[in-house]
Amino acid sequence: MKKYLVAFILLIQAAAIPDLAFAHGERAQQAGLRMRTVHWFDTAVSTTKLNVNDTVVVSGSFVPSVNWPEHMAGPDGTAFLNIGVPGPTFVRVDSRVNGMPMIRSTRFYKGQTYQYSITLKARTPGRYHVHPVLSVKDTGPVIGPGFWVEVGGSQADFQNTVKTMTGETIDLETYGMGNIAFWSLLWFAVGLVWFIYWLTKCPIIIPRYRRVAELGDKADDIITPTDKKVAATLLAVTLSLIGFGYFWAQDEYPITTPLQTGIVHLPEIDVSADREVDVTVADARYRIPGRSFELTLDVNNRSGKDVKLGNLTVANVRFVDPSVIDIKPADSHDLVASGGLRVEGGPIKAGESARIKVFAEDALWETYRLTSLIYDPDSRFGAMLYFYADDGARDYVEVGGSMLPVFM
């Protein structure tokens, strides 16, 4: 019997394993796709250490790339602001984009800035790498920067109550379970009655097979009046139970609504003050031996302040010039190449245009497999540039285009 049980469990395991395994896809996708899908910035977590039942807010901004690959469905079709955590280790109690609740799916337009916040309530103790994720229909998840968050305490203490519109306060962890167990067991029992009725006639396989073969066209003679009576009774019981259950539930839960879904439209936010620098790419090369990305840019500064390029972000990897802006990695897996950015051609004066040469050099190119760009079928890059004024004001602008590899 034990063997049966093991075989049984294995069979079922094979049949249904929830499709939830969320690999750390940070490096899995093609480099070109990671560079040209979503530019995440200002990503932050409100705390990195909390207990079960406490909340943590993941927030930041993102801009869907204007260089979004043509062959992939864009976020302006259907998309959902998601969170990358291993299963329901957290419950998502709130998520917003531009202030709008994001319980439903929406559309995000290329080149626009979106501010989001996701509030998570810790449910299972452990250490998790938490990423904001943009799930794009027919494309898949686009993963934002990750942060380590440690949850202490015990899951047994976790509570998740909510008030329904019928005025009831319910705990989602256990709600309705008694009901499910009762009706499932009841049906199981009724089904077993029928099965056991036939089992009491054992042996039923060989003798019945022989008898049916013997009787030929009159095989129905094998059926006894008791068989018919049991069948009629069970049929009546089944139909009445279905009817009773239905009306009982109608009576118990008179107010119900169908499952809700649909697309939510987002309000736009005004970020024009942060977008007063225009850039055109004159030349872009990747020098393979030196792991060096070299850009020649024509910058037009429309703002009233002198600005300097301080940060170039490619596929969540930030190349930073520490003399302009001080960005330190938040934890061991934060992708910051401090000192990885070098700019030739000083600040761009207020209201003026200038040509600058930019070098982004760091081993992170290799570690995060961005160098594989040259193996992509469409060797184009996308990057976000952040310019800073002395008073800390920041402008950002996306650049993109074809990139030429330099092999020697």
Place this chain on the structure above:
Amino acid sequence: MTDTNEAAEARPKARSAVTTREQQWQVYKNIDLMAIPLIVLLFAGIFSFHFALTVGDWDYWVDWRDRRWWPLVTPLSLLVLPAVFGYLLWTKLRLPLAASVALLSFALAAWVSRVMNFEIFAGFPLNMVSPSTFIGLGLILDCTLMLTRSFFVTGLFGAFFFAVLIYPINWPLMAPFRVPVEYNGTLVTVADLMGYEYVRTAIPEYVRIIEQSTLRTFGEAVTPLTAVFAGFLAILMYYFWTWVGALASRAVWIKRIF
């Protein structure tokens, strides 16, 4: 050498063991004892696999069982094996057990899977991932076959009600999860809220297929209309798969097994 001696001794004994009627009966009982658990296991395995491929997420999650697709896809998928095996068990053994035993085994399998994979391994609350109940539908099919002894009538009534009653039989389990909740100014059901709160990164909201179709003009009548539509399709499905069972039972290799 002792091995062969023992075997040689054992063989005539074994032959003599089936000489009396009572002993013969015992052998038949042993065959049942071996075969019936195997059939239950086989049903559970095949059924789970078939269901995972055809219905899958629609039945795994409390926030997927919509009024239009779940009551249509589920009964049509559930009918396949009861019809195929129903033909075999009825014509060869006159046993009206295929649907109820298949659905009983499947229920057992589904519960093991939801508890092991979804609750313990993946960590979801059991009320969010617990299976629907279908056993009563199997009883309708089997009892109709027993009472009418006709595949034609069983299809006409049994299969029809098999599909029509899938929503009512599950309503006592589902209704609590259709209670409305106001969430950040949005109307949702308890089920929607659970789907949102208990994070499934790989299953974003838009993946759910909730009442997607071009005809929403029927308004509130969507459930009964879907049920009747599913009922008529179920009749055809039942005949088709019973015919497949008939083809299978005529195949030579199956004859050898029975």
